[in-house]
Amino acid sequence: MFGDISGMMGKLQEAQQKVEETKKRLNTVLIDESSAGGKIKITVTANREIKAINIDESLLEDKEELEDYLILTLNKALQRAGEINEQELAVAAKAGMPNIPGMDMFK
Template sequence: MFDKLLEARQKAEEIKKRLDNIIVRGEAEGGLIKITATANKEVTEVSIDQVFLSNANKEELEELLAVAMNHAMRQADNISQTEMQAATKDMLGGLGGLFGQS
């Protein structure tokens, strides 16, 4: 049983490393604001079009940054959930031997 727990922990670390290397992007206002992040939800870049920035007011900019950020975070969530579901399925399949199943 301890081996299975250790294996699960190692699998979780592998997934985290893999998610660190997956890039997600969120945009707002037709790409004038772009957010780049990892699938582990770490923002790595924020890009705002210079012309848009010079014409935008503070409230508009804040709202659109939130929109772009939320798009990127939803993508990260979807990827993370998919990775975790696959890992859980693999682990549960391996646990069948603990209960006399092959």
């Protein structure tokens, strides 16, 4: 009915391995985001890990403004990281999935 079950299991393991390799690679993909005319710069990985935050001293005088810019910039960086992460993991998972009729999950 399903053909070669052991072949499909091998393909699933291969897909899982590709996903894990992609996750490791995404730790090296850096995304830079800035706001306030470049006064705040944030670097995150595609796995949504914050690597660096640089704040211009002029923003240290106004706590609320600094907090607002940090939230804005972090959200933008994490959104971009999430989009890259999802795209890359979907490609990795699809590449290793066995071809099971009626189970086209990644259109």
